[in-house]
Amino acid sequence: MGNNRRIGIIDIGSNSIRLAIYELNHHQAHRVIGEFKQSARLSSRIGSDQILHTPDIRDIVDILIQFKQICQANQVTEIRAAATAAIRNAANSQEIIDQLLQESGIEVELLSGEDEATIGFLxxxxxxxxxxxxxxxxxxxxxxxxxxxxxxxxQSVSFPFGAVNTARKFSMDGSLNEEQLKNIRLMVLTAITEEPWIEQHPQLPLVGMGGTIRSLSKISQKKRKYSLSRTHNYKMEAVEMEQLVKWLPSLSTDKRKKVDGLSKDRVDIIIPGMLILDTIFQAAKCSHYVISGAGLRDGLFHGQYLPAPQLTASSILKQSTTNLLGLHASAPIEHLEQVAGHAVLLYDALQGIHQYDSRMRLCLHTAALLHRIGVSMNYYQFAKHSFYMIAHSPLNGLSHREILLCACIASYKTKGKVHQTYQQHKDVLHETDVDVITKLGTLLQIAIALDASETQAISSIRAAVEGKQLHIAAAIKYNPSVEYREVDNAEKDFHKIWNMKFSFQTFNQV
Incomplete structure (x- = not known):
């Protein structure tokens, strides 16, 4: 563990109680090193008197004590715990919070609906x-x-209905008839009429958080045989959700248990949750669905333990890339930044030839920064480790296709291997991406060659296209013999892939 700092984030939700353990290293790079979950169904335990009684509070205490033991075993030094709707809406909410502190030793924040929305958004x-x-x-x-x-x-609002208490209100066994389905929709629509702003911004994407939409996205991916095992930033079209809204309620509870992607502890609450989601989508006239794998626990961690983010679209990817490099330091940052700078300079020089857009430039830059992270697994054949790590790490700010493009560009060796990867991910990549990856992969190989010694012997380059030839002029600080050899090797592949000649000249830095 060394100087690393470990933090436990506990989310006492209405359906389940979860613990996420985050680790912060000396680079201030962070990662989740453990997640634990206990089903609680607190919303269904509150009776008509709106009180959560002592035996049920004791169950929460037992879970918190267990989580505290897990934290101790993982050398966690700080715990932040928060409770949401079930405890917030209980008539004896403060008594619950007091008892949790007294018996478990964990201080629990009671979040208001506004707090919950703000932290989830973060x-x-x-x-x-x-x-x-x-x-x-x-x-x-x-x-x-x-x-x-x-x-x-x-703007934000917290409605007092969710998947568990709606299921309890309309169906005790998970089965719902047409009348009950209509009544759930009516409940949601009635609530929306009190918040007219929800219907005043059509054609925006609906970004979904929580177990309901994650489960629906997993069902979607299983049905599509989706080749990437990530739900974060997964997109679903309205027509696909409409099919699920028709299909799932038609299944008996027993048949629903066999649906690929649907966990058994959600079988009885998936329909109410799905109807709430779909009714909001229809009322807001949203364009499509985007699944967020990050939510309340991430917001609790970010809000207290990380510097305030800039919250610009470009900063999301930059922060994420910097975080990955901080977790998997495997080359001098000066080398990686020089490789990335040279790669995009070559990209810009060839813009009139390839005519790719700014997103492809971003993919090349990101691939250049991350191409060595596989060394943290094993230096030998590190490219294949880099591919896997980029494809499966939380690289935020890029679509699933763009993440795969980065992984392929970073690990590029031959066009044949690119084609093999395309065959495995035809549902994510485009057929034309084979050419894109191959061309950008060769540019990255030249950029790597230009600092093969990792000493910045070549301090800067100029690049220009004349006819069917790429000219590179390099300013040298030290003996660039290693770079000469590697550039010569990369030139052959460039000529073959781009069908262009290549000239390389050096001059002494003034």
């Missing part, structure tokens, strides 16, 4: 580069709906 906005949208977080006992514009939270 978690989402640090991990997605969406400028405008409707954010919907369906919990067990409440649903937070927020409007954000230009990456700023403008």
């Amino acid at each position: 978690g989402m906005s640090n991990s997605l580069d969406i400028e405008d949208g409707i954010l919907v977080d369906i919990g067990g006992g409440s649903t937070e709906v927020s409007l954000f514009r230009n990456r700023k939270l403008e």
Whole structure:
């Protein structure tokens, strides 16, 4: 563990109680090193008197004590715990908070609906580069709906219904008839009429958080045989959700248990949660769905333990890339930055030839910065480790396709291997991406060659295209013999892929 700092974040939700353990290293880079969950169904335990009684409070205490033991075993030095709708809405909420502190030793923050929406937005906005949208977080006992514009939270509301208490209100066994389905929608629509702003911003994406939409996205991915195992920033079209809204309620509870992607502890609450989500989507006239894997726990961590973010679309990717480099330091940062700078300079010089857009430039720059992270696994054949780590790490600010492009460019060896990867991910990549990856991969190989010694022997370069030839002029500080050899090797692949000649000249730095 060394000088690393470990922090436990506990979310006492209405459906489940979760612990996430974050680790911060000396670079201030962070990662989740453990997640633990206990089903609680607190919303269904509160009786008609709106009181959570002592035996049920004791169950929460037992879970908190268990989580505290897990934290101690993982050398966690700080714990931040927060409670949401179920405890917030209980008539004896303060008594619950007091008893939790007294018996578990953990101080629990009681979040208001506004707090919950704000913290959830913070978690989402640090991990997605969406400028405008409707954010919907369906919990067990409440649903937070927020409007954000230009990456700023403008309005929010917390509705007192979620997947668990709605299921309890309309169906005890998970089965719902047509009348009950209509009544759930009517409940949601009635609430929306009190918040007219929800219907006044059509054609925005609905960004969904919470177990309901994560489960629906997993069902979608299983049905599509999706080749990437990540739900964060996964997109679903309205027509696909409409099909799920028709199909899932038609299944018996037993058949629902066999649906790929749906966990058994959600079988009885997925339909109410899905109807809440779909009703909001329809009322807001949203364009499509985007799933956020980040939410309240991430917001609790970011808000207290990380510097205040700039919250611009470009900063999301920069922060995420810097974080990965801080976790997997494997080359001098001066080398990586020089490689990235040279790669995009070559890209710009060849713009008139390839005519790719600014997003491809961003992918090349990111791939250049991250191409060596596989060394942290094993130096030998590190390229394949870099591919896996980029493809499966939380690289925020990029679409799934762009993440795969970065992984392929960073690990580029031959066009044949690129084609093999395309065959494995045809559902994510475009057929034309084979050519894109191959061309940008060769540019990265030249950029790597230009600092092969990792000493910045070549301090800067100029590049220009004349006819069918790329000219590179390099200013040298030290003996660039290693760079000469590697550039010569990279030249052959460039000529073959780009069908262009290549000239390389050096001059002494003044």
